[in-house]
Amino acid sequence: xRHFNVPxxxxxxxxxxxxxxxxxHWRAHLRRSYRLxxxxxFAIALLCVLALASVIGTVVPQHAPAAxxxxxxxxxxxxxxxxxxxxxxxxAWWFMLILAFxxxxxxxxxxxxxxxxxxxMRRYQEHIRISSLKAMPWHVHAQHSHPEPxxxxxxxxxxxxxxxxxxxxxxxxxxxxxxxxxxFTGWLVAAKRGTGHRWGYIASHSAIVLIGxxxxxxxxxxxxxxxxxxxxxxxxxxxALMQTPQAHRLSGNTLAxxxxxxxxxxxxxxxxxxQTANGYWLQPLPFEIELRQFQREQYATGAxxxxxxxxxxxxxxxxQADDGLIAVNAPLHTHGLSIYQSGFGDSGSxxxxxxxxxxxxxxxxxxxxxxxxxxxxxxxxxxxxxxxPSPAEARLEIVGIEEAAIQDVRQVDLxxxxxxxxxxxxxxxxxxxxxxxxxxxxxxxxxxxxxxxxVPVYLFGARTAAQEAMVFWRLPxxxxxxxxxxxxxxxxxxxxxxxAAAAAHYAQGDLPxxxxxxxxxxxxxSQQVLDLFxxxxxxxxxxxxxxxxxxxxxxxxILSQFIETHVPTHEQTQAANMMRRVLTxxxxxxxxxxxxxxxLPARDPQSPQTQAFMQAAVASLNDMVLYPATVFYTLRxxxxxxxxxxxxxxxxxxxxxxxxxxxxxxxxxxxxxVRERRLWVWIHALxxxxxxxxxxxxxxxxxxxxxxxxxxxxxALTTLLLGxxxxxxx
Numbered sequence: 001x002r003h004f005n006v007p008x009x010x011x012x013x014x015x016x017x018x019x020x021x022x023x024x025h026w027r028a029h030l031r032r033s034y035r036l037x038x039x040x041x042f043a044i045a046l047l048c049v050l051a052l053a054s055v056i057g058t059v060v061p062q063h064a065p066a067a068x069x070x071x072x073x074x075x076x077x078x079x080x081x082x083x084x085x086x087x088x089x090x091x092a093w094w095f096m097l098i099l100a101f102x103x104x105x106x107x108x109x110x111x112x113x114x115x116x117x118x119x120x121m122r123r124y125q126e127h128i129r130i131s132s133l134k135a136m137p138w139h140v141h142a143q144h145s146h147p148e149p150x151x152x153x154x155x156x157x158x159x160x161x162x163x164x165x166x167x168x169x170x171x172x173x174x175x176x177x178x179x180x181x182x183x184f185t186g187w188l189v190a191a192k193r194g195t196g197h198r199w200g201y202i203a204s205h206s207a208i209v210l211i212g213x214x215x216x217x218x219x220x221x222x223x224x225x226x227x228x229x230x231x232x233x234x235x236x237x238x239x240a241l242m243q244t245p246q247a248h249r250l251s252g253n254t255l256a257x258x259x260x261x262x263x264x265x266x267x268x269x270x271x272x273x274x275q276t277a278n279g280y281w282l283q284p285l286p287f288e289i290e291l292r293q294f295q296r297e298q299y300a301t302g303a304x305x306x307x308x309x310x311x312x313x314x315x316x317x318x319x320q321a322d323d324g325l326i327a328v329n330a331p332l333h334t335h336g337l338s339i340y341q342s343g344f345g346d347s348g349s350x351x352x353x354x355x356x357x358x359x360x361x362x363x364x365x366x367x368x369x370x371x372x373x374x375x376x377x378x379x380x381x382x383x384x385x386x387x388x389p390s391p392a393e394a395r396l397e398i399v400g401i402e403e404a405a406i407q408d409v410r411q412v413d414l415x416x417x418x419x420x421x422x423x424x425x426x427x428x429x430x431x432x433x434x435x436x437x438x439x440x441x442x443x444x445x446x447x448x449x450x451x452x453x454x455v456p457v458y459l460f461g462a463r464t465a466a467q468e469a470m471v472f473w474r475l476p477x478x479x480x481x482x483x484x485x486x487x488x489x490x491x492x493x494x495x496x497x498x499x500a501a502a503a504a505h506y507a508q509g510d511l512p513x514x515x516x517x518x519x520x521x522x523x524x525x526s527q528q529v530l531d532l533f534x535x536x537x538x539x540x541x542x543x544x545x546x547x548x549x550x551x552x553x554x555x556x557x558i559l560s561q562f563i564e565t566h567v568p569t570h571e572q573t574q575a576a577n578m579m580r581r582v583l584t585x586x587x588x589x590x591x592x593x594x595x596x597x598x599x600l601p602a603r604d605p606q607s608p609q610t611q612a613f614m615q616a617a618v619a620s621l622n623d624m625v626l627y628p629a630t631v632f633y634t635l636r637x638x639x640x641x642x643x644x645x646x647x648x649x650x651x652x653x654x655x656x657x658x659x660x661x662x663x664x665x666x667x668x669x670x671x672x673x674v675r676e677r678r679l680w681v682w683i684h685a686l687x688x689x690x691x692x693x694x695x696x697x698x699x700x701x702x703x704x705x706x707x708x709x710x711x712x713x714x715x716a717l718t719t720l721l722l723g724x725x726x727x728x729x730x
Contacts, residue, residue: 037101038108046102047208053098057089063275071467088277091220103212110205117198124169126190130682136700138714143686144697144722150683153695154187157681157721164720166191166679173684186684193677197704200670203663210660214653220276222255227281234279241273241280249282250274256653259283261339261646263291264347268314272648285648286335288314292323294344294642307341309644326646336650343645346400348381351428352637353398356483358630359538360491373487373598377636388631393435401638402427402443428635440464440628446635448477455616458483462628473627476616479609483634486617488594489587493534493621502590503527510585526586529579532558536625554622559583584614587621676704677713681721697722 036042060081061068069078069087085092133139146153151172158168173185227234227250235241235248249271259272270288274281290312297305309326313334324332332339354377380386380398388394426446433439441463448456456477461470478485492498503526507519514522533555553561559579567575588610592602603610682698699718703710 034108037105038112039105040109043102043105043109046098046105049098050095050102053089053095056086060086060089062090063088085277091277096216096219096221099212099215103209103216106205106208106212110202110209114202117202121195121198124167124190124192125678125680126169126171126188128188128190128680130173130188130698133680133682133698133700136680136702137706138702138710139698139700140718141696141698142722143694145694147693150187150685150695154189154681154683157683158189158191160720161189161191161679161717164717166193186682189679189681189683191679191681193679194675197670197674197676200667200672200674202667204667204671207660207662207664207667210656210663214655214657214660217653217656218256218651220257220274223250223257223274223281223283224276224278226250226254232281234276234281236279238273238280241282245271245282248280249284252284252286254283254650256650257283258647258649258651260342261285261289261648262345262643263289263309263311263646264643265291265294265641267291285337286316288316289339289646290314291644294644296344296642307344309341309646311339311646326644336652338649338651340647340649341644342647345643345645346382347641347643348383349401349641350379350381350639351398351401351635353378353380353428353633354636356487356632356634358490358624358627358632359540360494373484373491378633388432395433396633397431397433397439399429399431399441401635401640402429426635426638428633430633432629441466442629442632443470444632444634448481453612453616455612457616460627460632464628473620473623474616475620476613478613479603485591485595485603485613486620488598489591489617490621490624492590492594493530493587494537496531498590498593499530499534500527502586502593503530505593506582506586506589509589526582529559529583530586530590532562533583533621538625538630540630554625556622580618584618587618588614675707675709677710678702679717 064087066078066082066087069081073081081087084094089095134141144153148156154170158170161168168189168191171188171190173188226232230251232248232250235244241248257272257274259274261269261272263269268288268290270285272283272285274283291309292312293310295306295308295310297307299305307328311324311326311332313322313324313332315321322334324334326332326339326341328341331341355375357375378386382398382400384398386396386398388396427443428446429441429443431439431441443461445459448458450456451474457474458477459472459474461472463470475483475486477483492502500523504519504523506526507523511519511522536553536555536558560576563572563575563579588603588605591614592605595602603613605611679701680699683695686694686696699721701710701714701717
């Protein structure tokens with residue numbers, strides 16, 4: 001034999017050896033990466049991270065203005081939210097990346113394990129060791145007398161199991177060759193039932209893949225990629241988008257998007273405003289939406305009943321127009337898009353406002369020459385800014401009317417018909433901004449409500465910061481159903497001559513038979529009470545955006561301080577009660593004089609309605625110094641012109657998400673309610689000739705769930721096969 005020396009390739013070609021090692025190294029890395037991605041623990045970890053992120057997205061308001069995060073959470077957390085995109089978490093890049101890896105991991109897990117599950121469902125496990133049957137959770141070992149040989153007995157029992165709904169396979173067991181023939185050993189009946197529960201695992205995991213793919217398809221990732229490829233920058237704000245719309249317009253081939261369409265009654269719109277974490281874009285629609293009419297219905301209590309937009313859809317070539325209705329929870333589906341009723345707003349509705357100055361036009365006007373009660377009304381539109389005559393350089397900004405202000409109808413409870421809250425009617429929201437740019441926001445209701453004291457009052461709210469709650473000033477309604485008596489009393493209080501005349505008239509009426517000196521002393525005391533009460537009132541028009549008036553002393557506080565200073569301690573309570581009675585009665589005399597100057601009949605001083613009005617008027621006059629303006633506006637007339645806010649959604653991924661949800665429910669149902677059971681029956685004859693009719697039988701069963709039903713079922717099976725109920729070891 002000759003030996004040949006074969007040269008070593010690795011010795012002659014060291015570069016080739018290095019390449020081979022590197023190739024094996026990368027293959028090992030790929031195998032490890034594949035095992036990691038297709039492992040169930042990795043998918044569960046990603047699912048937990050997504051669940052945690054969803055909790056954050058539920059707690060943190062999404063797509064709110066940056067100023068709201070700054071006010072609610074502070075500068076530090078607001079910057080963290082902006083850095084991690086927690087204000088738009090469901091479109092954040094890291095959220096989409098985790099969702100993509102979860103979808104990929106679950107898909108690989110299904111591809112890796114589904115063949116094993118299917119093969120396991122098809123197997124009967126008839127090759128199981130006989131000795132392992134005794135280790136089953138449910139088993140019984142007994143001798144059974146039967147005239148038939150083991151083969152016929154096994155066939156008979158297999159037929160009985162099939163009739164009971166089991167799938168059965170028979171197997172004959174023989175020992176190894178001994179000489180020229182086989183030695184017969186026995187028969188094994190292998191049965192299975194409920195193996196389809198593994199389809200639950202496949203269905204539920206496939207559902208996660210479908211839902212994940214649908215979420216990725218419907219995300220704004222494709223919109224941002226299109227904008228990046230087309231070099232279209234987003235607008236930083238809605239105002240910037242409206243100023244230069246063409247610079248932020250996308251193409252009409254965007255795969256998926258969700259945007260708002262604002263359509264005024266009688267006009268058309270063909271672009272949707274898409275808001276993402278990066279800014280605003282204009283998305284062209286494949287049609288034009290014409291808002292023919294916006295319908296808003298309410299119950300008698302003022303609760304919302306129905307919001308409906310009557311629209312007409314025009315094709316781009318204007319060849320066809322289809323009419324449709326869009327209501328809450330009743331979207332319109334057309335051209336592959338879904339159109340929802342998202343909200344409604346005001347489109348510059350004309351309003352008529354009545355200014356009500358709190359400071360009289362002339363403090364020292366003679367009592368016999370009254371000034372007009374109210375100035376001429378103002379005509380304006382919602383959203384308009386007006387220059388105010390006083391205070392200097394102040395502006396009136398009409399924000400909206402409650403019935404037509406921008407509202408999200410998805411947050412309106414359409415079922416709240418019988419509400420315990422009184423119907424406040426419509427309200428007007430406006431701001432007064434001073435020369436320095438500081439503003440006070442007001443909300444005035446148009447209808448009076450009756451509170452606990454039984455006196456109908458009008459509510460006039462004010463706040464100096466957007467994050468604060470409205471603080472309401474209550475003004476009593478007079479017998480004529482308005483505010484005229486209160487305004488007359490307010491203006492008369494600022495006239496020294498009228499205060500003196502009211503005090504003198506009150507003294508004469510309260511002490512008609514007293515000496516003149518006593519009446520004069522009471523009149524002077526009454527006038528002093530009125531003078532002290534109005535001493536803290538402003539005398540020039542002003543706005544207090546910094547809430548400086550909140551620390552001013554009210555009229556009753558000034559009177560209380562006067563009593564504490566000039567009256568002994570043991571007489572202060574009696575003096576306070578007497579001063580309150582004098583104040584109320586003197587104010588009633590002042591109101592009667594003001595009505596007489598307006599040529600109106602006097603109010604009945606003994607009427608319970610008049611007395612209740614005066615008690616409420618004293619409290620309202622006392623709180624006037626806390627109101628942050630010296631004028632308020634009431635709504636006299638309002639003609640609503642609506643803008644419908646429609647949500648347009650293009651979501652092709654829903655055709656994967658909806659089947660995925662159904663598949664997930666079916667998969668979970670199968671996993672929870674389908675039990676897999678495996679049954680083995682081992683039959684073999686005893687070796688002695690004397691017991692040819694006696695067979696040794698071993699029956700065992702396993703299940704994927706340890707339930708009581710398995711014990712009852714196994715007992716029923718042993719009774720069916722052996723003919724008598726047997727106890728078993730478990």
